Amino acid sequence: MKRYTKPIHVPKPLAHRRADSSLALINVVFLLLLFLLVAGTLRPPLPDEFEWAETSSESGKGNIQNSLVLTRSGNLWFAGTELDEQGLIDYLAQSPEFKDNMSVQVDRRAKMEAVAQLAQQMRSAGVKNLSFIAIEANEP
Template identity: 55%
Template sequence: MKRYTKPIHLQELIPQRRADASLALINVVFLLLLFLLVAGTLRPPLPDDFQWAETVSDEGSGSIQGSLALDKSGEIWLDGNRLGADELAAFLKSSADVSDKLTLQVDRRTKMGDLTALAEDLKAGGIRKITLVTIEADGT
């Protein structure tokens, strides 16, 4: 009786590589950078020297995306650009077609007459509900 033998080839064991701890740190730093880039672009730019109006009520809602800003001199801004009367009318026409609501960011030094005049222009442009965006006063 003949015996047949086959050689058995065993794989050479490779030493286990240790997980690199710097890889996790790189991932965390990358995610943090990504978060900061996204968070910085979410808020539309405001005019220079803009100071938020304060309120003591925390009720209400509104998105500042696509909202107007009224500065201390009564000028109207949209996404960092000052709007003239014609540009405001064009904006109101396009936004009134989408919704009858508008969010307005108000500087604390804005004169009430400027705010009232803008509210009248918005009403004439088809806006029925205006939400004023303010910050909560610290209560001190």
């Protein structure tokens, strides 16, 4: 009986590769991008065509967090949604911690009647300090 043999080729083991340092850089860049995307969406958007009222006084101390927005047409917005009169009453009832210091971002084209009406509503709801937030006017 005749035997046939076949050569066996055993591959050489590859040398151990070092860990690639660019992987850590990719992870850092990805986490930074993720942080910027989340940070950009935390603040609710202002209504369309909102223009900040301007002031020349630097004595304001309003907090923009959890503030209401008064638009040109006199509508109130909070957290990206429009509030009606009942919505404002519900908002003020839900958040008693803001009754000491309430802030409102005001559109420059808002009528004084709307501002006065909002101030009266806030006073009747028990708000102690009402701040209107505006941006500083450009010096000529």
